[in-house]
Every structure is written in structure tokens, then in C-alpha cells.
Amino acid sequence: MKYLKAEFPMAVALIVLSLGISLEHAAMEHGGAMLWGLLLVTLAAIIGVAFRISHHAEVLAMRFGEPFGTLILTLAAVSVEVVILVVLLQGTPNPTLARDTVFSAVMFDINGILGLAAIVGGLKHGSSKYNLDSANSFIAMLLVAIGIGMFIPDFVPEAQWKIYSAFSIGIMAIMYLAFLRLQTVEHRNFFEYTAGTEDEAHDLAHSPNALHIAMMLGAIVLVGVLSEVLSGLLDAGLSGSKLPKTIPAVLVALISASPEILTALKAARNNRMQTTVNIALGASLATVLLTLPVIEAIALFADKRIVMALTPIQGGLLLLTFFTVMNNLHDGETNAIEGISHFALFAAFIALVMMGLI
Numbered sequence: 001m002k003y004l005k006a007e008f009p010m011a012v013a014l015i016v017l018s019l020g021i022s023l024e025h026a027a028m029e030h031g032g033a034m035l036w037g038l039l040l041v042t043l044a045a046i047i048g049v050a051f052r053i054s055h056h057a058e059v060l061a062m063r064f065g066e067p068f069g070t071l072i073l074t075l076a077a078v079s080v081e082v083v084i085l086v087v088l089l090q091g092t093p094n095p096t097l098a099r100d101t102v103f104s105a106v107m108f109d110i111n112g113i114l115g116l117a118a119i120v121g122g123l124k125h126g127s128s129k130y131n132l133d134s135a136n137s138f139i140a141m142l143l144v145a146i147g148i149g150m151f152i153p154d155f156v157p158e159a160q161w162k163i164y165s166a167f168s169i170g171i172m173a174i175m176y177l178a179f180l181r182l183q184t185v186e187h188r189n190f191f192e193y194t195a196g197t198e199d200e201a202h203d204l205a206h207s208p209n210a211l212h213i214a215m216m217l218g219a220i221v222l223v224g225v226l227s228e229v230l231s232g233l234l235d236a237g238l239s240g241s242k243l244p245k246t247i248p249a250v251l252v253a254l255i256s257a258s259p260e261i262l263t264a265l266k267a268a269r270n271n272r273m274q275t276t277v278n279i280a281l282g283a284s285l286a287t288v289l290l291t292l293p294v295i296e297a298i299a300l301f302a303d304k305r306i307v308m309a310l311t312p313i314q315g316g317l318l319l320l321t322f323f324t325v326m327n328n329l330h331d332g333e334t335n336a337i338e339g340i341s342h343f344a345l346f347a348a349f350i351a352l353v354m355m356g357l358i
Helices: 002-006 008-030 032-064 068-089 097-125 132-155 158-186 209-238 247-269 273-302 312-328 336-354
Strands: 127-129 333-335
Touching (some): 008 032, 008 209, 032 068, 068 097, 068 209, 068 273, 097 127, 097 132, 097 247, 097 273, 097 312, 097 333, 127 273, 132 158, 132 273, 132 312, 158 273, 247 273, 312 336, 333 336
């Protein structure tokens, strides 16, 4: 009974799904409070399911330990993001949705998660230590991946986009597999940091791993179905309105980042900054190396180019983010001041979104 109660958000999501399917067309016709009310309820249900996915991933992460644990957490989050993104791409044509989603996810992960966690950890512990090699490895891979996937496409002519798209899919797959190997085998110690006073969480449920895997997969499918309802409601709500067109991308990033934010903050409070760094930078890297190839593959299959090149303002904010993270993560310690600098960039990102400039 205790475990069934824990899955209450899943039951609520199923109820919301049935309501969404039955009321979707009426809400789209009437618009107004009914439309936005159903949209917000559906969004809340998806976030609730995302938290359950994160919970089951966290249990598995505790059992497998670092760095496998963080890999499980980031892959679970990215799978939610990819599923929602693929569903939304089937709605009203939005050629920049994938680019804006990946960009928003990086802003949430690096400036939002890392910024908040560094503030929380800094205020409680003064400074928190982590393995510097892991931060350097993540940043190096991120710079190359974003350069290949989001900077260079701006210079690829229309006649050759398929060739470059196929190349980017292949090279990013190689990069991720290589990084996965190095993170879990040859350079596993880069992504571990153990302090003598550290209290690690322990899983006391003794439930089988297969159960948690099954619940994760079922929840991801539920997210996909709920996203179908959300997609229709978003298209109707944004049609003809003056709301920023990047709202769907920001919502996708928010859904995937929500559980990670709580996990990272919990780790920061417990002086486990290595877990926070792994989550923030690892989620960004997984988003770029896993989401972009999927979207490029869809574009090739549909024979329709998807815009992945960053706008000037997106590129500028991303460069500022990388300059800041490289300057802050250079000594193996974080503090609240470094966290505030990242959070200021995150606030700038939100302000620019609300102004319709991103």
C-alpha cells in the first residue's frame, strides 16, 4: 500500500489524460479559461509523472553508484525531453522548436540548476568541493558538441544540409559512446568525489530493479500520450496570441529539468557538489548529444530541414554562459557568489524569453 501511494501522481496523470482526451476539442473551441486551465492541469500532470521517472531513476542511481547513477538520472530526463519534443514536432509546424528546446535546456541545466545549487550549497557550507577533471571533461565535450550541432549549421548551404546532418548524427553518436566509455571505465575517477564527512543516501526499499525499470518505461509512455493533449492545447492557445513563440520549448526544458533541480539542490544541501556538477553538466551534454541526433534523423526521414543554427542573441548568451562556467569551475570548489553569477544569466534568459527576443 505504501508503494501504491507513492505512485499517486501516476494515477492522477491517468485521470487527467482521460479528462484531456474528452475535453480537448471543447477547450480548443471555447478557448479562454477552459483552454488554459486544461493546459496547466495537463502540464502539472506531466511534471508529476516526470518526478516519478526521476524517483525510479534515483533509486537505481543509488544502487549502481557514481558515475553510473548520474548517467541513469540524465538519460531518464533526456528521454522525457525527447519524447515530448518529438510529439510537439508533429503539431503546428515550428522549425525552430528543437533548437529552442535544446538551448533552453542548457540554460536551465547550467545556469538554473548549477546556479541555484551553488547558492544553496554555498550558504550552508561556505564552499563545496568536486572533482575538477569532471567539470573540464564535460565543458570540453559540450563546447565541441554545441559547435558542431548549433553553430556550424548556420554556415551550411541548403543544398548540402542532408550531408552535414548525416555527419552530425554519426559524430555525435561516436562522441556520446566514447564519453560514456571514458566516464564509466578509463576515467571513472574523474566523475567521483568522496569526502570523509559525506552522508550518502541509501535505498531501503529492497524492491527489484526490474520493477523500477518497468515503472520508468511506463511513465515515459504516459508522458508521450499526455504530450499529445498538451500539443493540441498549446497550438490552440498560442495561435493568434502575442505570447512568446518559444513557450513550448521552454516548457519542454522545464519539464525535463524539474526533477533534476530538486535532486541537485538536495545534493548541494548534503555537500555532495560532485553529484550536482554531474547532473547539471551531464544533463546538458546528454541533451545535446542525444536530442540533436534524434531531431536530425527525423528531419532526414521527413526530407525537411529543421533550423538548428542559433540566433545571435542565443549565441551570445551561450558564450557568456560558457565563459562564466569555465571561470567558475576552475578550482574544484563552488560558492554562493559563483552561483549568483549563473543565476543572473538564467534570469536574463527568462527576461529575454518573456520579451519575445529568444
